[in-house]
Amino acid sequence: MPPRTTRTTGRATRSAAPRPPHASEDDPRIMLDREISSDLYDPVPPYPTQTEREAEFYTRGDGEMFLNVGPHHPATHGVLRLVLKLSGEQVVDVDPVLGYLHRGVEKICENSDYYHVIDQVDPLEYVSSLFQEWAAVLAFEKLMDVEVPARAEWIRVLSGELLRISSHTLFMGFLALDLGGLTPILYSFIERDEIVEMLAALTGARMLFNYFRIGGVNGDLNHEFLSRLGDWMSRAAKQTEANAGLLNENEIFVRRARGVGVLSREMALRYGVTGGNLRASGVPFDVRRAHPYSVYPALDFNVPTRLEGDALARYLIRVDEVRESIKIIDQCLHNMPDGPVMAKLPRLLRPHPGRAWGAVEGPRGMLGVYAISDGSDQPFRFRIHDPSFVNLETVPALLPGNLLADTMAIVSSLDPVMGGIDK
Amino acid sequence: MTFAVRTWDRMSPTARLTAILVPLALLLAVATVIGVLVVVPATINFLGANLPLVRFGVAVVGILVLTIPTAFVLIYMELKIIARMNLRVGPNRIGPWGAAMSLVHGFKVLSKEDFAPTGADLPVFTLAPVVTFLASVMTLLVVPFAPGIFGQDFNIGLLFFFAMGGLSVLGLLMAGWASFNKYSLLGGLRSAAQIVSYEIPLTVSVVGVVILAGTMSTNSIVLAQRGSALDWFVFKQPLAALIFFIAATAEANRTPFDMTEADSEIVAGFATEYSGMRFGFFFFAEYVNVFIVSALITTVFFGGWTAPFNWPWPYNLNWLDAWSIGILWIPIAGIVLFVGTDIMAAVVRLLGGKAWTAPSAFGLGLLITGALMTAAVGLALFIAFDWVQGIFWFMAKTYVFVFIVRLDARHAAPRPGGSADGLRLEMAPARIASQPLRDGNRRDHPEPVNAR
Amino acid sequence: MDRNLKRRLEARLEAQLRGPIRQRQDETEIRIQPGDVPDVLRTLHDAVDLRFEILADLAGVDTGEHMQVVYHLWSETSPDWLRVIADGLSRDDPRCPSATFLWTGAEWLEREAYDMFGIVFEGNRDLRRIFMPPDYTSFPLRKDFLLPDDAARSTGEGVRHVERSHAPAVVADDPAAGVRRAPAS
Known part of the structure; x- marks a missing residue:
């Protein structure tokens, strides 16, 4: 690897802007107009490379550009930054840069009580x-050995599957948008809006629901929710x-x-990809069936699987899952038992010291939580495993060799949500 | 000098104004006299001797004036129709049914900051939109709108069109290069690659037409298609027409050939760094391109300004002169308007009932009569003058193609009808579920390397 | 609880296990030395009766006394989640072999653990920060990284500096420093 110079210069000043009084010609922070070159705008980090992989990536070959x-x-679905190394229009290598949305949720959760998490x-x-x-x-209930009332479990499945449909519908629209089609996203949002309004009647919020509770859910099904749901289910x-x-x-x-963006079965397993992206590669791993939780064992639904592993397969898997979810919602409405929706729990939860891992199948894959309790009212360690994070990790493997036009199709077909990736 | 300055300081504002205006007025008067006596006759003589020059100047000005309303109409049409496809209402605030929306868009573009990024190659950056705009506008020169109404009848009209179309690539390349932005560069190169590759089928597809018509002059090509719709070249050269249409769509950068400004990949392509009216020029050029491409399809394959069936007109309306009423047409028109309004008001009152008070009944009567009279005059013009017919047929055909080219695949994704080939959405076979999870290639795991 | 899995694990990993296999609800937990991670993971992944092929999660944990790397695995041969805890990493210089030779996807998970805890995964070829800026010097999820409103847990100095350089964690040895410790388990 050839040695790279470390650049200490900052951004270029506009020629019209007056120079700050303290600036001198030899101030390294000031770049003169004559020094501006295309090099300035290269995304090469202004520090020595730290790892083998970083050094390899930021060494430019012949005819390549960043x-x-x-x-x-x-x-890019939020604030994802992809540094592409291009040769013409062909992608040679990718370095995804994360962290623009990092909020330290795990740390915040370790400093909040269990309800607040x-x-x-x-x-x-x-x-x-x-x-x-x-x-x-789920993790907290395992930690505390809480028995959840049956009706609460059914309500969880019902609202969860509704939200899964909403999420998948949105995915389809955004995939089309990234391929240049402007209309499907509007139809998707119509669908999503109906579901979200429905859940707003149930939970009181359209987006950040805060509806599930340790030991149940916050509030029973109400008339408005059910009438909206019935109306929607009819079509x-x-x-x-x-x-x-x-x-x-x-x-x-x-x-x-x-x-485009073929993810083989072996590769998907080695990358730890989960969810629809894994099933599109031929692995029928769905946490709802692989490690059943809640009332899913009692429900009749299929795990759609495809063999191609390309962007189209990932899209079609989502279409199939929407159909399965409609089936599940139908069963929920027919089998919903009566009873309470909350277990009786103290106001302040202090679980015994211990560890628990809870995982559910979200729309993007397995969402896991690893919680450690030290006997206090706050989790000692709260680890969040987000499926988008792992799914996005395959991008450096999928993109090389493709054209620039296909990068967005591939990234979009993996359905990343930056809020989860950056935590 | 000091005296003049002191005097100026002591003068009142009115006096100052007078002191400026009076000499100016005198100068103007002298100039007018000289102009009327010397310059104007000389100019008229000169232009009279060089009529093609006049025609050229008028054509360029007319074309420039024509482009802006064309773009406005197209933008409004697009906004409204795409809104319907998206289950939206579309613009509905400014003007009747939002019709003035594009006008306001124009003002917005004009009032934006004229911005050039650091590191841009300023002369090239500034010239690029001009080149693009002029290249597309100049092609209008060879479009025959109606018999006798065209910019210039080149005998190499089609060649001129292709040459000018090729010139617009230069503008896009300049924009892409000068913006000092990699997205722009990619967009510029993409557009160059695309337009250059579609130029060949575009040019080759009209060779058959050129042989049929025996000329490359657009006027003569239209004349060669005179008769009924069956004489149009589209029926003699259907394949060429199809190829020409597709290649022309690509030439106009419309979807599905919009790689040059694919906003999901390269933001806005060559226009990424442009703002204000510089961007406006690209924008207008694009819309003018759509119009031109449609106009050329009409001209070359769909008979241009000729009517689609054997039209018995223009009639000679000289028999009207036989009445010898001359200037009396004006009072006659007045009387017709007056009497017609009365009759219409009476009809409105009779049919509409008591809700129609006298003023409103007369107002409506006036409107109806005016509309009928305008229609009658228009019909008379249409019958009497072949250029009115020509413009009518030409615009009608052209806007049909504008509609087709403009409303592109990205918006008009079809609602489901049949089923696509090879896209059956069945579940994968159930045996997959029982297939064991096993990694086929164990050798893929090298030993752990202790790098540190 | 999968008793059968416990028997199989004991048979396969007898040499590497540290402490008894714990089972609770639908989880089975084993503890190993950090040095044994490659061997154990390979056995778990490849052995015919185990075949833990899906790496559900890789997490770092700071117990206040030492560091841990926790792997959650899934296999179709068992109804349980398997938790592998590589225990006893030094807080001053936590090092652990990388799992990327088996699961390429562990690369980013390890980068995250490095970013948050400073655990160095030997063999990971791209071990740099992933969420925090590259010139950042602290490891935010360590227990000696206190939030501004943690005055109640601090040593009584009120609001403390939030970001500190990665110095050896002296506070960990001082019980009065307010570092939370995991239960002795």
Whole structure:
């Protein structure tokens, strides 16, 4: 590896702007206009490389250039920054840079009491925040040996599957948007809005629900929720087919998504990918079936699996999962038992010292929480495992060799949510 | 000198104004006299001797004036129709049904900051939108709108069109290069690659038409298609028409050929760093391009300004002169308007009932009569003058193609109808579920390396 | 609780296990030395009767006395989650072999553990910060990294500096420093 110079210069000053009085010609922070070169805007970090991989990436080969995609870019789903190494329009290598949305949720949770944690984890996967609550609640219930009333479990499954549909519908719209289709996203948002309004009637919030509680849920099903749900269920299947057909039968969409970003079965397993992305590669791993929780063992649904592992397969898996979720919601409405929705618990929770791991199947994959209690009212360690984080990790393996135009299709087909990735 | 300054200081504002205006007025008067006596006759003589020059100047000005309303109409049309496809209402605040929306867009673009990024190659950066805009506007020169109404009848009209179309690439490349931005560079190169590659089928596809018509002059090509719709070249050269249409769509950078400004990948392509009216020029050039491409499809394959069936007109309306009423047309028109308003008001009152008070009934009557009279005059013009017919047919055909080109695949993704080939959404076979989870290739795991 | 899994684990990993296998609800937990991580993970991944092929999670833990690296694994051969705890990493210089030779996806998880705890994973070729800026010097999830409103738990100095350089954690030896300790288990 050739030695790289360390640059200490900062940003260039505008030629029209008056120079600050203390600045002199030899001040390294000031770059003169004549020194401006395209080098200045390269995303090469201004410090010596720290690792083998970083050194390899930031060494430019013949005819290669760096391109900063993000953190502010129309198609990176939040503040993701991808440093692409391009040769012409072909991607040679990628270095995803994370952390623009890092809030230290794990640390905050370790300093909140157990009830408060549920509130803190809501904004992680903001598209489907119930699942993050669910994972936390599941781990805490294991930690405290709480028996959850049956009706509460059914309500959890019902609201969770509704939110899964909403999340998947949004995914389809955004995938189309990144491939250049502007209309499907609007239809997706119509669908999502109906579901979110429904959940707002149930939980009181449209996005960050804060609905699950340790030992149950916050409030029983109400009339408005059920009437909205019934109204929606009467046309859900038809509407889903219509929305999916908008893309499935679009020649441009199918041709651009097929065969792009192929994630093989072995690779998916080695990367620890979960969720629809893993199932699109032929591995039928779904936490709802692989390690059942809640009332899923009692429910009748399939785990859709595909073999291709490309962007189109990842998309079609989502379409299939929406159909399965509609089936589950139907069963929930038919089998919902009567009874309380909250277990009796003290106001201040002090679980015995111990450890628990709770994992649920979110729309993007396995959402896990590892909680350690030291006997106090706050978790000693609260570890959040986010599926988008691991799914995004495959990007450096999937992108090389593809054209720049396909990068967004691939990233988008993995369905990352930066709120969860950056914690 | 000191005297003049002191006097100036002591003068009142009115006096100062007078002191400035009076000499100016005198100068103007002298200049006018000289102009009327010498310059104007000389100019008229000169232009009279060089009529093609006049035609050229008028054509360029007319074209420049025409482009802006064209862009406005297209933008409004697009906003409104795409809004319907997206289940939205679209612009509905400014003007009737939001029709003045694009006008306001124009003012917004004009009032934005004119910004150039650090490191940009300023002369090239500034010239790029101009080149692009002029290249697309100049192609309008060879478009025949109606018999006798065209910019310039080149005998190499089609070649001129292709040459100018190729020139717009230069503008995009300049923009991409000068912006000092990698997204712009990628966009500029993409557009160059795309337009250059589609230029070839575009040019080759009209060779058949050129042979059929025996000329490359757009005017003569239209004349060669005179007759009914069956004489149009689209029926003699259907494949060429299809190729030309597709290549022309690519030439106009419309979806699905919009790689040059794919906003999900390279932000806005060559226009990323442009703002204000510099961006406005690209924007207008794009819309003018759509119009031109449609106009050329109409001209070359769909008979240009000719009517789609054997049209018995223009009639000679000279028999009207036989009445010898001359200037009396004006009072006659007045009387017709007056009487017509009365009759219409009476009809409105009779049909509408008591809700129509006298003023409103007369107002409506006036409107109806005015509309009928305008229609009658328009019809008379249409019958009497072939250039009115020409413009009508040309615009009608062209806007049909504008509509097709403009409303692109990205918005008009079709609602489900049939089922796509090879896309059956069945579940994967159930045996996958029972297949054991096993990593096939164990050799892929090297020994752990202790690098540290 | 999967008793069968316990028997299989005892048979396969007898030499490497530190302490008894704990089982609670749907979790099975084993403790190993950090040095044994590659061997144990390979056995768990490859052995015909174990085949723990999915790495559910990799987490760092600071118990206040030492560091741990915790792996959660899933296998279709068992209804339990398997938790592997590599215990007893020194807080001053925590080092642990990397799991990337088996699961490429562990790379970012290890980067995160490094970023948050300063645990150095030997063999990870891209061990740099992932969330915090590259010039950041603290490890935020360590127990001696106090939040500004942690005055109640601090040694009585009121609000303390939040970010401190990665110095050997002297406070850990001083019980009065307010470092929370995990229960002795």
